[in-house]
Amino acid sequence: MLPHLIAPGFALLALASTLAIAAEPLRITGLQRCGDVLSAVQQQWCVSTRGLAQGTPGVHLDGHVLPAARVTRDGDTLRLNLDTARLDSGPLWLQDAGGQASNPVWLSLKASHVVPAGPGEVAKNMDGLTTYVDLVSLLIEERHDGLQEAQRLADKYGAKVVGAIAPLNVYQLRLPVSDLVQRDAMVLRLGSEVSVDAVVIEESAPEKGEEREPADAQARPGGEEWAANRFMDAVNFYQRRIPARDAAVPVSPVRIGVIERDVDFDAPDFADYLGPCRGERPRTCLYARDADKPDGHGSTVAGVLAARWEQGGNTGFLRGLDPASPGFEVIVERNSDAGITANIAASVNLVEDGVRVLNWSWGIHRVGAKNVEGDEVDSLVRSGLAMSGYEELLEEFFLWLRKEHPDVVVINSAGNGASYSGTDEYRLPSSFVTEQLLVVGGHQRSERPVAVDDPAYVVKRAASNIDARVDITAAACVQASTAQADQRGEVHCGTSYATPMVAGVVAAMLSINPRLQPEQLRLLLRRSAMTLGGEGDFEPMDAEDLTAPILPSERNYQLNDKDVGRSARLDMHKALDLAVQSRDRVR
Secondary structure, three states: OOHHHHHHHHHHHHHHHHHHHHHOOOEEEEEEEEOOOOOOOEEEEEEEEEOOOOOOOEEEEOOEEOOHHHEEEEOOEEEEEEEOOOOOOEEEEEEOOOOOEOOOEEEOOOOOEOOOOOHHHEEEOOOOOEEEOOEEEEEEOOOOOHHHHHHHHHHHHOOEEEEEEHHHOEEEEEOOOOOHHHHHHHHHHHHOOOOEEEEEEOOOOOOOOOOOOOOOOOOOOOOOHHHHHOHHHHHHHHHHHOOOOOOOOOOOOEEEEEOOOEEOOOOOOOHHHOOOOOOOOOOOEEEOEEOOOOOOHHHHHHHHHHOOOOOEOOOOHHHHOHHHOOOEEEEEOOOOOOHHHHHHHHHHHHHHOOOOEEEEOOOEEEOOOEOOOOOEOOOOEEOHHHHHHHHHHHHHHHHHHHHHOOOOEEEEEOOOOOOEOOOOOOEEOOOOOOOOEEEEEEEEEOOOOOOOOOHHHEEEOOOOOEOOOOOEEEEOEEEOOOOOOOEOOOEEEOHHHHHHHHHHHHHHHHHHOOOOOHHHHHHHHHHHOEEEOOOOOOOOOOOOOOOOOOOHHHHOOOOOOOOOOOEEEOOHHHHHHHHHHHOOOOO
16 A cells, blocks of 8 residues: 555544543542652652643642642653642642643642552562562651661661651661562561561552452342431431521531542542532532542442432432531542551551541451351451561551540441451451540341331341441441442442441531540440340350440440340431530530
């Protein structure tokens, strides 16, 4: 074929390609610290995008447009140079020359950042688990200057400090090792240093992972499940009671942190969260990296809090409160893909950025943990070596939380191993006993035609972890978001999705009474709870018990109350009612 006949074909292909690119929506898919991650004054951030048109877009951070000199572009990646003395943490979003806006993400200027291992920097250990080869984190004794001591140890062992969770005195080192034998030998030497409390070894694959039930677990339709927690009654109560003419309740904005990776902003459930959220009228705001599918773990968890209504798929509780909302901010953030260490780094940053409620829909089991049938748990397991480091890291986090931020509450999933939540021999972090940690189990609708407040209205979800460390249960099944409007979402089940039900109602309670402390929130949740299961006798837990039994003190000290001894089931409506009543008692 002659050249002059080939050229038009190529021109048409190029035009089609250009139109396809132009039609792709503008999205932020990644946000990571780059350059010197230990620099506190000048921070560099790398923003990964898709759908970016020609030229450099406008970059908006916390309501301000960054100067063009602070932004450089390299293909689909933007590099931001930020002066922390002049800026605050806040939502970041992009706007191209055509006016198209991206999804907003939360950029924290706090000091906690850790780096993940790449696919070539991990190996299988003796338990068959993926573990980081050359990245470990040191928990430095609090009497030492953490950075200075970490640098001294790095120089001593030929390592390099590459990350930090500064408020916890935790510093991440890249070791000069090439295999697990060398790593373990160096870990022993580092652990023997008198200034080192613990060495945290990460056992997480660099690819995505999530805590949901096995695919073959029995599921139930998600639509009616939330009736067991009086979801709609709670929404109706908030919308009507808060602006009541005779006795309006003043409400305060609340910031919620969700430790997840991303949310699909192409889904109808989240499509109207693009661009700036803050306006003249308070509303629910959602900040997250963009995902590539609507029914991912992060989209489903965040959707329980913030999905649009009447679009099919998920339905967000806080979004339903918008007519009377003080302005809820839902921040989906995970710092990096560096496993549990990144979860804690993100949590520390979010707390320092003003988050009152943290949603942890994740957890890990120790290798060898047994379920209620006596079989070994085979999901989300970690070696004893890794668990000991995680335990020290989590303990330091909760000690810091109690000292510096005693009003923050963490809502954690009980887990889906049909095992026990109350001992570190089985699961972290739910085994920690602290007023600032609430643990959530899962239930499902029974087939019995009884009233909603009847204990037989629901049954324990078979996969849900149990025991007295579980504070309360919520519906375990939810409809995921969909790619098209007005479609019915696939049903996902697990304690991961029960957890944001509790986190959402706790956030709403705090909006009504910001003075409520974590121990008071737990008390109100338990006092308002409905029940499930048979009568308890306060004997050691068996396979039918799910939560700590309701005590007479949680029922006005009535020893003969029908609820005493049973497991607690979330009642969202009554919890909000008690929060309103608490305004006159908690000051």
